[in-house]
Amino acid sequence: MFGAIASWIIPLVAPANQIVYDPQQFYNAALAIVAGAGCATIAFRLLPPLSPALRSRRLLALALRDLRRLAMAPILPTRGGWESREYGSLLVLPEQAEPLQRAQLLAALSVGSEIIRLRRTARRIHLDAEIDAALEGVAHGQSAIATERLAQIYDALDVLPSVEPKAPIILRAQGGIRAISEALVRHAAYFDSAALR
Secondary structure (H helix, E strand, O other), rough: OOHHHHHHHHHHHHOOOOOOOOHHHHHHHHHHHHHHHHHHHHHHHHHHOOOOHHHHHHHHHHHHHHHHHOOOOOOOOOOOHHHHHHHHHHHOOOOOOOOHHHHHHHHHHHHHHHHHHHHHHHHHHHHHHHHHHHHHHHHHHOOHHHHHHHHHHHHHOOOOOOOOOOOOHHHHHHHHHHHHHHHHOOOHHHHHHHHHH
């Protein structure tokens, strides 16, 4: 409310212009601003709201688009930033959304978080090129290819020379690969949807 009032005060009072005491000009400008804001409010009330099914599909498409960008992003966002963005999508998901749509949005959230963690871990164990090649399948909507490449990396991590018990970073990388692969297999139809290719 105060932001709207502050934005109206500048055109009404016109502090940068020379002071002119013309009440007719002031009332004309004030009436134009109030009438314009009123017409905009009425226009928004006349537009019908989007149906819950359409809003759900749009949120899923936006989450998938964000995930595909994340898979090949040269600069990774923080996990907190990614998660807060996707939690926001979950919050505005309509009550009428199907359980499958909620599960798909949660899968996109968890895959994105694991991608961020895995890409950061991959730099430390010098597997970033292999991980990027595997995640290219996610970016292009080819989850079967991504799952196959991730399985190869998982097996390669199994035979890496490391002290026993396995180094925690290797286990963390394998856990991330397993989480991403399972989500890609379980929701392959969603991750492979052609709407955003």
